[in-house]
Amino acid sequence: MSHDFEPLQNDLILRTAWGQDVERAPIWIMRQAGRYLPEYHEAKGTRDFFECCRDPEVASTLTLQPIERFAGLLDASIIFSDILVIPQAMGMVVEMVDKKGPHFPNPLKSPDDGQYSKVLGQDVDVATELGYVYDAVTLTRKKLKGRVPLIGFCGAPWTLFCYMVEGGGTKLFIESKKWIYLYPEEAKALLQKIAEVCVEHLALQVKAGAQMVQVFDSWAGELSPSTFKKFSEPYLAYIAKHLPARLKELGLEVVPMIVFPKGANYALDSVCNLGYDVVSLDWLIDPAEAVKIRGNRKIVLQGNADPGVLYGSKASISETVQEMVQGFGGGKQGWIANLGHGITPFVKPDDLKFYLEEVQRLSSK
Template identity: 80%
Template sequence: MEEQFPPLQNDLILRVARGETVERPPIWVMRQAGRYLPEYHEAKGGRDFFECCRDPEVASTLTLQPIERYAGLLDASIIFSDILVIPQAMGMVVEMVDKKGPHFPNPLRSPDDGQYAEVMQRHVDVAKELDYVYKAITLTRKKLNGRVPLFGFCGAPWTLFCYMVEGGGSKLFKEVKTWIYKYPEETKALLQKISELCVEYLALQVKAGAQLIQVFDSWAGELSPASFKKFSQPYLTYIAKHLPPRLKEMGLEPVPMVVFPKGAWYALDAACDMGYNIVGLDWLHDPAEAVKIVGDRPIVLQGNADPGVLYGSHAAITEAVTEMVKGFGWHSRKKGWIVNLGHGITPFVNPDDLKFFFQEIHRLTKTNAQ
């Protein structure tokens, strides 16, 4: 039986995603639920990061914290989870190491190490393995009580592959470069398997109550333009192409889809033709140039303030917001833009400075503000 949820009171982001002209641009930010908030640490308690993700009650509490703190300033929530739940569902061990980040004790080192065959042959039941995510989404939708829509998300196949072979974050990306240049066919086979799991995972998130989805390609910028065309673009396109028919099969309506190929500034034109409604920009993009590249295609842009501006003065934040509003042509267009940072909120940001960022967006994008 399909869940019944309270009616939506703020559909601003959904209207923008549909290409409508609106009264102001919607606002949300990546990692808005997280460690920069003191209430996050209180709610997390002694649990480790993945324990929080696996406990629907805790995950929903953390998701709602920024919505409550910044009431009336945010137009979307994003479920508290992690992109690495898919590799976990595929049978890989992932730990979150304090002050270091995610760590795979046994990464995939070559197609001959036995683990690759195991991962490729394993049947992954994402409905069962990731049931805790769907439960958290359903619970969060109910607790939101229609205040704002809820994002679901997944990691892009390329980014998940990077983590699975590097064993964590990297500066050199030695292992993943070895894979793509030494074992390209085995790389593509695993990327395809991950893509198929992403489609099913996202479809089940929508079934559970997600109203928009975002695909995070956090390591896209590690690829050359030629390699991006081989190892990222086809798999991002696969997700965009196969998710809507999968939703239809399940008796569900399509939802707005966001692609965020971080660092791959050269791929913006290609990203506009992948089948997503919204393209997320990191802070390396010039908004006015991005608007030109999009042209008359019905693509909404999302972004793209440098998260580092939140360490700066209020005058610097005002300047960054002013430049964005102008760059995205807000006052002449009144559509096609979702306000966000160019990546997630970084640690040690003062929550009051983020609030000031939100307030400046509201102030500077009012109909009468020029």
């Protein structure tokens, strides 16, 4: 695919991410393309989730749905894909089980498991294995016609590691904890391997047309402050350090990088030093407290309304937005508005629309 993209008409989120003063806070929503939208179910049809990810036409259609529905209210789109494409590229089978979520039929049980050696030892051809993601990025960027920037993403090494050893979502993280406390060195070797694949995956998304990237560490909060420093932070830092270098190698411009260590607010101070431009926050930290921890560092904060507020009244939504605008310093610098995690199912699209309108209205005062 050729890359003759139309010029960007709305670069608000990029200017904010680079630390510039802006006219209002930019806003996008994690999982903004998805099952709360009736048009999502229509376009998805009978395909399973990963089939949608693997079909660039479908993935691009789903990515654009919120941009079209909420025209003028969203300042970024995020490619419709999944964090678990990386374990798939590394040779693991991942299925999406209806009403249960992702399932790995053969998770990594221990370092003696032959599959561990195979996953660790293989040379992953990321460009070939995940070519469908890059095709979707390029196609989506063309269809956007410069309306808003396109965000690419990956899962963080620790979060992907959890899925690969647990075999799916879990509440107890028994297998993950066994690995870090019984086989710490082997766990670190696998985390490093995942980090290297993450760098290449993000770089190739940028090459395909992504203008910003986010690293989702959804299970960061399962680690203690001490184990976060050993099993998450070094690999997040690796991505932040090596992605810009890889982009330069490919002859590409460096793009803003966002990190989202969900549940690890205890580590916010050190996360601000990892080399990312933007740190995304969950809803369990007060905006003013986060701003205080950031101090005078040139880090932009992203977040952080409780996604559950979208089930509430308009008055609750307005109050939440007002608290964020005040807590994050008014919206003219250093803040990208978002939720504190992905939008949840059964939210009414009109309630999200009101939230987006309130962010625009209150942060542009």
